[in-house]
Amino acid sequence: MAGSALVRKPTGTRVAALCALLGALLAGGCGVSEGLLDDLAAAGASPSRSVESAQVEDATDPAHRSAGTRPRSVRTARRQLEELEIGVRRPAGLPSYSRDAYGSSWSDVDGNGCNQRDDVLLRDAVPGSVRVEPQGACDHDVLAGTWRDPYTGTTLSFDDLKDLSQAQAIQIDHIVPLAEAWLSGAAGWPDERRRQYANDLGNLLAVDGPTNAGKGADDPAAWRPRKAFQCAYAVRWIGTKHRWGLAADPSEIAALRELLATCPTRDAG
Numbered sequence: 001m002a003g004s005a006l007v008r009k010p011t012g013t014r015v016a017a018l019c020a021l022l023g024a025l026l027a028g029g030c031g032v033s034e035g036l037l038d039d040l041a042a043a044g045a046s047p048s049r050s051v052e053s054a055q056v057e058d059a060t061d062p063a064h065r066s067a068g069t070r071p072r073s074v075r076t077a078r079r080q081l082e083e084l085e086i087g088v089r090r091p092a093g094l095p096s097y098s099r100d101a102y103g104s105s106w107s108d109v110d111g112n113g114c115n116q117r118d119d120v121l122l123r124d125a126v127p128g129s130v131r132v133e134p135q136g137a138c139d140h141d142v143l144a145g146t147w148r149d150p151y152t153g154t155t156l157s158f159d160d161l162k163d164l165s166q167a168q169a170i171q172i173d174h175i176v177p178l179a180e181a182w183l184s185g186a187a188g189w190p191d192e193r194r195r196q197y198a199n200d201l202g203n204l205l206a207v208d209g210p211t212n213a214g215k216g217a218d219d220p221a222a223w224r225p226r227k228a229f230q231c232a233y234a235v236r237w238i239g240t241k242h243r244w245g246l247a248a249d250p251s252e253i254a255a256l257r258e259l260l261a262t263c264p265t266r267d268a269g
Helices: 013-026 032-038 071-083 116-124 164-169 178-184 191-198 209-215 227-244 250-260
Strands: 050-053 131-135 138-148 154-158 170-174 204-208
Touching: 071 227, 071 250, 116 138, 116 170, 116 204, 154 164, 164 170, 164 209, 170 209, 178 191, 204 209, 227 250
Parallel strands: none
Antiparallel strands: 050 154, 131 138, 138 154, 170 204
């Protein structure tokens, strides 16, 4: 397989598509390196990968350079938080949550020929680290690369994502989990809207597998990432709930206010 693999940089229409995607997600244009560093992520324990702890000072931490910590984004998040509908944690009479209600995993909802998992892996990888190969009608099939988990700050490298243990060790997390969205309003959505939500790139990050399992369906009142990513995490959580019209319960809102208090206080340029 290694002989058939190739390192490919997005070109032509692929660059245009990525620029449009990154511009929409980051509201900051198409700065490729910044965009790719925005939500850097990665994986859990696996004997066949190299793992090193990221010893990164705050000034160079990707979490501090992400759109989530830009003052303009923080101000928007504060406003959006106040606009969220206040709900109860577990509405009475709600049907039981089922993952199947959101459709099959990783659909190609943006029509670029690649499923959302591969799109997120390519977007969130450390620039220049990804090895891909063409896969049928898809532009790319991510085979290997390096990611930095935004939740823990750990840097991880994988050499064969077709290996099941490695594929399971790097997971694509829904920042606002599907089960949380179900409780917050998605239970009443039509099937197609739920499918679109499950594949919303703005709500997806490539992260450490065990950390993602520990997060589960918790909201910020029950689970938080490392301090350096808490501002960006809150901005993304609030933005997702606001974008999709999801409610938030009082303990969740209080926790989000605490997380926003960790954001930089400098004025926007």
